[in-house]
Amino acid sequence: MISSIITRLEETIKRFEFTNFSYTQLKRPLSILIYKDWLKQGLNAEMTYLEKHLAIKAKPQTQWPSAKSVIVIAQNYIPHPSSHNPLPLNEVQIAKYAQGHDYHHWFLQKLDDLCKELKSQFPGEDFVAMTDSAPIMERNWAYESGLGWFGKNSCLINKDYGSFHFLGEIVTSLELQARKDLHHDLCGSCTKCIDACPTMAIEEGKKIDANKCISYWTIETRKTPPKSIINNFTNWLFGCDICQDVCPWNIKNFKLTKNINNKPNVNQLVDDLHWLLQESNHQLKKKLKGSPLLRTGPVGLKKNAIIIAGNFGLTQLKKNICQYLNHPTLGEVSHWALAEFENPDRITE
């Protein structure tokens, strides 16, 4: 592609001030067999939509026939680029990406705005924006366009800005060659993420077993986790950052100071959980408007709150939990928590 077109393209993208961007040809993804194998092993848990996405992920042109290239955007979320009204929650843990407005809205909007600009620059070409929910292998395309390497925790990491970033893409009919070389793998002999994961969800070969991952259990499903997993939730209410918090590339770039083993203040933790369990679903929905926490919804958050109460033995919340004993979704987890209050071997104190 001639250099004046590249200059116009890059100048337009740079005006949006994302953390980083790159692009490459959109062909069969390098890591498609790894994805296929992951599904075959059932590591996707009940996220069956990932199986349905396989054919399009392997050949993006089945969904976007004119597509020749993909522009990949990385956007850091420390500090969060779009802050949300603070919730009365101090001691439960919420993944950093979710401590602001939902990126499925503001980030996608920004990518859509960029598409409009690009369309005005290149009227005959197609541009389609996506982040997270489209059938495209986001980490793969970020890797193939040179934006980072796959860490052992499977996250896309860049040596200059770690892994706490969202990925977004613009699929386009423009013909582009890779802007950068592939990024070297800089994990070396480090195994900090594998050692720190409390549920042993990180497998050999940079794979996560979603059946064991706290992020999956707190966001993607309202089911009660199995015994081997539930006791390791500590105070995670939504998502989990442990395997990224311990990563030297994040510690270096974000100067993280919080020790992942810090114990929460129990009185404040009780207040947080009391609020979540007492508030009506309708009120919770209103207060969470625009927040990613809405993905799991008020019932999902209450499930996670009951698990935290059970694990920390917060008998002060017994009455609040008892009201859900006959609830169709929360009944099982409420019975578990009450039994846990009586369990002398409970691990979290």
Ligand code: B12
């Ligand atoms: C399903 C999903 C999940 C699942 C499964 C996660 C997983 N690791 O598989 C769950 C619910 C557990 C999850 C959790 C999280 N997620 Co998520 N998730 C997705 C989603 C929708 C699909 C991921 C997927 O296909 N998984 C299957 C595996 C096999 O693919 P993969 O994760 O891309 O991993 C690649 C590497 O393992 C690589 N690979 C491994 N070994 C080798 C070797 C070689 C040689 C090569 C070439 C490649 C390679 O191949 C895989 C395929 O490309 C993507 C969005 C998307 N459409 O891609 C977001 C996405 C991956 N999630 C994201 C985020 C932010 C998270 C969380 C941090 C949220 C949180 N704090 O709780 C955690 C991180 C947990 C973790 N360690 O991965 C970001 C990641 C950004 C980044 N910098 O990496 C994404 C890209 C969303 C976005 N648009 O920003 N997630």
Ligand code: SF4
């Ligand atoms: S997100 Fe948490 S539970 Fe999932 S792999 Fe990372 S450390 Fe383990």
Ligand code: SF4
């Ligand atoms: S903690 Fe270590 S092994 Fe894990 S992703 Fe970071 S550098 Fe790689």
